[in-house]
Amino acid sequence: xxxxxxxxxxxxxxxxxxxxxxxxxxxxxxxxxxxxxxxxxxxxxxxxxxxxxxxxxxxxxxxxxxxxxxxxxxxxxxxxxxxxxxxxxxxxxxxxxxxxxxxxxxxxxxxxxxxxxxxxxxxxxxxxxxxxxxxxxxxxxxxxxxxxxxxxxxxxxxxxxxxxxxxxxxxxxxxxxxxxxxxxxxxxxxxxxxxxxxxxxxxxxxxxxxxxxxxxxxxxxxxxxxxxxxxxxxxxxxxxxxxxxxxxxxxxxxxxxxxxxxxxxxxxxxxxxxxxxxxxxxxxxxxxxxxxxxxxxxxxxxxxxxxxxxxxxxxxxxxxxxxxxxxxxxxxxxxxxxxxxxxxxxxxxxxxxxxxxxxxxxxxxxxxxxxxxxxxxxxxxxxxxxxxxxxxxxxxxxxxxxxxxxxxxxxxxxxxxxxxxxxxxxxxxxxxxxxxxxxxxxxxxxxxxxxxxxxxxxxxxxxxxxxxxxxxxxxxxxxxxxxxx
Amino acid sequence: xxxxxxxxxxxxxxxxxxxxxxxxxxxxxxxxxxxxxxxxxxxxxxxxxxxxxxxxxxxxxxxxxxxxxxxxxxxxxxxxxxxxxxxxxxxxxxxxxxxxxxxxxxxxxxxxxxxxxxxxxxxxxxxxxxxxxxxxxxxxxxxxxxxxxxxxxxxxxxxxxxxxxxxxxxxxxxxxxxxxxxxxxxxxxxxxxxxxxxxxxxxxxxxxxxxxxxxxxxxxxxxxxxxxxxxxxxxxxxxxxxxxxxxxxxxxxxxxxxxxxxxxxxxxxxxxxxxxxxxxxxxxxxxxxxxxxxxxxxxxxxxxxxxxxxxxxxxxxxxxxxxxxxxxxxxxxxxxxxxxxxxxxxxxxxxxxxxxxxxxxxxxxxxxxxxxxxxxxxxxxxxxxxxxxxxxxxxxxxxxxxxxxxxxxxxxxxxxxxxxxxxxxxxxxxxxxxxxxxxxxxxxxxxxxxxxxxxxxxxxxxxxxxxxxxxxxxxxxxxxxxxxxxxxxxxxxxxxxxx
Numbered sequence: 001x002x003x004x005x006x007x008x009x010x011x012x013x014x015x016x017x018x019x020x021x022x023x024x025x026x027x028x029x030x031x032x033x034x035x036x037x038x039x040x041x042x043x044x045x046x047x048x049x050x051x052x053x054x055x056x057x058x059x060x061x062x063x064x065x066x067x068x069x070x071x072x073x074x075x076x077x078x079x080x081x082x083x084x085x086x087x088x089x090x091x092x093x094x095x096x097x098x099x100x101x102x103x104x105x106x107x108x109x110x111x112x113x114x115x116x117x118x119x120x121x122x123x124x125x126x127x128x129x130x131x132x133x134x135x136x137x138x139x140x141x142x143x144x145x146x147x148x149x150x151x152x153x154x155x156x157x158x159x160x161x162x163x164x165x166x167x168x169x170x171x172x173x174x175x176x177x178x179x180x181x182x183x184x185x186x187x188x189x190x191x192x193x194x195x196x197x198x199x200x201x202x203x204x205x206x207x208x209x210x211x212x213x214x215x216x217x218x219x220x221x222x223x224x225x226x227x228x229x230x231x232x233x234x235x236x237x238x239x240x241x242x243x244x245x246x247x248x249x250x251x252x253x254x255x256x257x258x259x260x261x262x263x264x265x266x267x268x269x270x271x272x273x274x275x276x277x278x279x280x281x282x283x284x285x286x287x288x289x290x291x292x293x294x295x296x297x298x299x300x301x302x303x304x305x306x307x308x309x310x311x312x313x314x315x316x317x318x319x320x321x322x323x324x325x326x327x328x329x330x331x332x333x334x335x336x337x338x339x340x341x342x343x344x345x346x347x348x349x350x351x352x353x354x355x356x357x358x359x360x361x362x363x364x365x366x367x368x369x370x371x372x373x374x375x376x377x378x379x380x381x382x383x384x385x386x387x388x389x390x391x392x393x394x395x396x397x398x399x400x401x402x403x404x405x406x407x408x409x410x411x412x413x414x415x416x417x418x419x420x421x422x423x424x425x426x427x428x429x430x431x432x433x434x435x436x437x438x439x440x441x442x443x444x445x446x447x448x449x450x451x452x453x454x455x456x457x458x459x460x461x462x463x464x465x466x467x468x469x470x471x472x473x474x475x476x477x478x479x480x481x482x483x484x485x
Numbered sequence: 486x487x488x489x490x491x492x493x494x495x496x497x498x499x500x501x502x503x504x505x506x507x508x509x510x511x512x513x514x515x516x517x518x519x520x521x522x523x524x525x526x527x528x529x530x531x532x533x534x535x536x537x538x539x540x541x542x543x544x545x546x547x548x549x550x551x552x553x554x555x556x557x558x559x560x561x562x563x564x565x566x567x568x569x570x571x572x573x574x575x576x577x578x579x580x581x582x583x584x585x586x587x588x589x590x591x592x593x594x595x596x597x598x599x600x601x602x603x604x605x606x607x608x609x610x611x612x613x614x615x616x617x618x619x620x621x622x623x624x625x626x627x628x629x630x631x632x633x634x635x636x637x638x639x640x641x642x643x644x645x646x647x648x649x650x651x652x653x654x655x656x657x658x659x660x661x662x663x664x665x666x667x668x669x670x671x672x673x674x675x676x677x678x679x680x681x682x683x684x685x686x687x688x689x690x691x692x693x694x695x696x697x698x699x700x701x702x703x704x705x706x707x708x709x710x711x712x713x714x715x716x717x718x719x720x721x722x723x724x725x726x727x728x729x730x731x732x733x734x735x736x737x738x739x740x741x742x743x744x745x746x747x748x749x750x751x752x753x754x755x756x757x758x759x760x761x762x763x764x765x766x767x768x769x770x771x772x773x774x775x776x777x778x779x780x781x782x783x784x785x786x787x788x789x790x791x792x793x794x795x796x797x798x799x800x801x802x803x804x805x806x807x808x809x810x811x812x813x814x815x816x817x818x819x820x821x822x823x824x825x826x827x828x829x830x831x832x833x834x835x836x837x838x839x840x841x842x843x844x845x846x847x848x849x850x851x852x853x854x855x856x857x858x859x860x861x862x863x864x865x866x867x868x869x870x871x872x873x874x875x876x877x878x879x880x881x882x883x884x885x886x887x888x889x890x891x892x893x894x895x896x897x898x899x900x901x902x903x904x905x906x907x908x909x910x911x912x913x914x915x916x917x918x919x920x921x922x923x924x925x926x927x928x929x930x931x932x933x934x935x936x937x938x939x940x941x942x943x944x945x946x947x948x949x950x951x952x953x954x955x956x957x958x959x960x961x962x963x964x965x966x967x968x969x970x971x972x973x974x975x976x977x978x979x980x981x982x983x984x
Binding site: 324327381386387388393396397399400403404407410413414417418420421425428432435436468469470473474477 | 551552553554555556617620621624625627628632635636643647650651654655658659661662665666668669672678
């Protein structure tokens with residue numbers, strides 16, 4: 001299936017790029033926001049289908065020597081596209097996004113996703129860097145788009161400053177690696193001989209870990225995340241929490257796991273120490289995320305901290321550094337998209353109908369909208385890892401992978417499980433507010449249809465992936481072996 | 486199709502059906518629930534009959550569920566002499582509590598959904614033959630119970646429900662670590678992880694004692710919180726006091742047995758060396774739970790709280806029987822599980838009725854009820870007598886041979902430990918008879934208004950009568966239950982390598 005010759009590998013990206021470029025023009029001439037939305041939605045759907053076809057067909061190919069499409073790329077792209085699809089689905093109905101500059105909004109969000117998709121297929125530090133920046137710069141604009149909203153402005157400024165710092169750190173790290181090895185190709189770096197300059201390698205790697213650590217909001221680089229997620233309009237928060245964070249994690253997999261597993265360069269600086277560094281970051285990220293989440297009264301902030309914790313769980317992969325762990329981590333990313341995305345969508349839907357984002361606003365929700373309350377219950381219980389929901393199954397694989405490497409990481413699995421217990425506390429508090437406490441208003445809630453569809457999709461996947469994980473896990477295994485094999 | 490999945494699917498369909506019976510149809514939910522759970526009971530009875538005559542292996546089913554490069558997880562169900570009694574208890578108590586609580590008028594559709602969902606989880610736990618499935622089902626039982634308590638419970642229900650949930654969920658997570666450890670060890674022996682009970686039961690007993698002791702401890706902790714044993718028992722009195730009667734009956738009648746079931750099925754079967762290592766700890770926990778539970782009973786003024794503590798005491802006895810690691814000890818520990826399932830169901834129905842009819846369960850406020858409510862008083866006496874181990878009722882067979890088994894085990898060096906058992910039996914007789922004396926007999930109480938009090942209603946009578954008949958029947962003919970237990974325990978004891 002070489003329908004575009006050498007360019008087949010970037011076909012999904014090309015469609016998205018065209019969409020991002022065409023949409024401002026459509027907005028300019030069409031003027032109707034539904035038309036703009038429909039064009040964006042249809043093009044993203046086409047791109048998603050093309051990618052789905054390529055992925056299930058097992059296509060592999062390279063475009064211009066820099067972009068490589070394989071099982072890993074395809075799966076990550078699928079993940080980003082699903083996120084975008086869900087967010088776009090509700091964007092025309094959410095009162096938060098329809099007030100924005102529509103043309104710019106759609107162009108930016110599609111542009112950000114294109115950046116992520118570009119990262120997923122890169123095997124060179126520079127192309128990864130370019131992709132990450134495309135996403136980051138689009139995201140800064142997305143967050144600040146809510147004009148006249150001081151929270152959004154504050155979040156935007158914070159995001160830009162922190163993002164800029166992390167970019168600087170990353171570039172500094174890359175330049176060190178380049179100076180040392182004379183290449184930016186990851187595979188070549190992995191096989192390089194650095195002689196006696198091991199400390200330069202170490203400093204370079206640490207700079208990059210810190211730089212990309214900002215992107216995934218790993219502790220201690222997490223401060224910006226809650227403010228940004230709270231300040232941004234909810235669909236954008238959902239996009240950032242589920243999409244852009246996954247890009248950061250994908251970068252970690254593509255750079256560090258690959259260098260570590262398939263290369264020899266790590267042995268010069270005692271690779272085990274790098275593993276321990278990641279293990280400690282993972283342990284702190286999940287613990288800080290969960291513990292601070294307990295104190296939150298704003299649901300969006302609580303979900304933001306819970307996202308930090310979830311990234312901490314996935315960072316277990318970076319400590320274990322095995323193929324099985326990578327596939328388990330990828331699977332957890334997928335389930336996280338549906339459960340966290342679903343939770344954010346519910347928050348967004350409720351904001352549209354005038355329900356606030358405070359925990360106290362959720363009191364008595366079960367009476368006002370039994371479906372939304374039940375869906376929220378499923379998402380939160382899934383995040384807490386209660387079977388038979390998707391979050392449990394993916395955590396099962398993830399924590400199991402930590403133990404399969406031997407007893408070395410048993411303590412990390414133990415901390416992760418302990419964290420699951422802590423997290424149940426604040427998730428259960430929302431459930432308690434919805435189902436048990438009495439709210440002020442008894443008025444029934446009718447949310448926009450588009451939100452309903454998106455939430456139903458999330459509910460279906462949270463249940464199906466819990467009971468039948470192989471729907472995606474088979475692809476995760478293939479992806480992991482494509483990445484490391 | 487095998488018969489076992491039907492036992493899970495039937496209540497599940499019932500749960501979904503009642504969930505959607507909102508509005509005017511809600512009042513018919515109980516009939517739907519009764520029908521589904523009734524059919525489940527009939528199938529269970531057939532299963533018991535067929536298994537006893539032709540063996541249990543024929544029922545085992547296994548469907549491929551999750552198959553990755555390194556993990557095999559299957560949807561496997563199986564029954565044997567141990568699980569069938571627990572399945573029977575679940576299948577029996579669910580329709581009985583539906584009958585007993587037939588006047589539930591607050592959102593009856595959800596009430597029955599929760600009860601049937603509970604049955605799904607319980608059936609799943611007792612039939613599961615794969616650790617993943619077992620854990621899933623184990624957790625599935627939590628959620629309906631949480632909502633049963635927090636929606637239909639007493640004044641402090643929210644606190645009790647959350648405490649119940651967090652306590653048992655944390656314990657399950659520790660258990661999950663144990664399961665991971667088993668998976669890891671299995672992978673290092675076989676090269677892949679197969680989570681099925683059969684594979685684990687062949688791989689695990691051959692591992693080193695240090696590993697067995699460690700994993701035994703993790704799993705044991707998860708199970709003992711569920712049982713519950715001192716010092717992790719504090720969730721139980723709260724949960725029971727606040728739970729609605731139906732919730733209490735299922736909680737005490739079946740859910741607590743999940744803990745001891747897990748210890749026997751998983752801890753003993755897979756880790757005989759671990760069991761040997763921790764034997765004295767198990768015995769100590771058993772003894773302390775027995776004595777402490779019984780001792781705490783005396784101090785209780787709430788009838789239901791007293792019965793809750795008596796459950797701790799009786800489950801401590803189960804723990805003691807398991808700790809003997811002998812044929813007689815384990816056999817009667819299982820029998821005690823079964824007996825306590827029947828008796829505690831009766832006890833909680835009686836206590837529930839007291840609170841319902843009189844508006845209070847405080848013993849000092851009651852008195853002379855026998856004259857006003859003779860039928861109720863009869864059932865209360867039967868259940869109390871059964872629980873204190875009166876010969877001729879089922880409780881006797883759970884206690885006397887068990888204490889004898891313990892005596893056999895300690896008679897050479899530690900004979901004085903038997904005093905704890907005797908003390909427990911004395912205390913048990915004491916608090917039951919004393920509380921009966923204060924509530925049923927003596928002058929009629931003037932502290933509460935008894936003028937409008939009525940005796941038990943027809944549905945309540947039916948539920949209590951069925952249990953009373955079973956309590957008496959198994960009391961005079963304990964062999965009916967022992968025929969199920971014996972072959973299983975013989976097999977288990979051969980794994981343990983002790984007599």
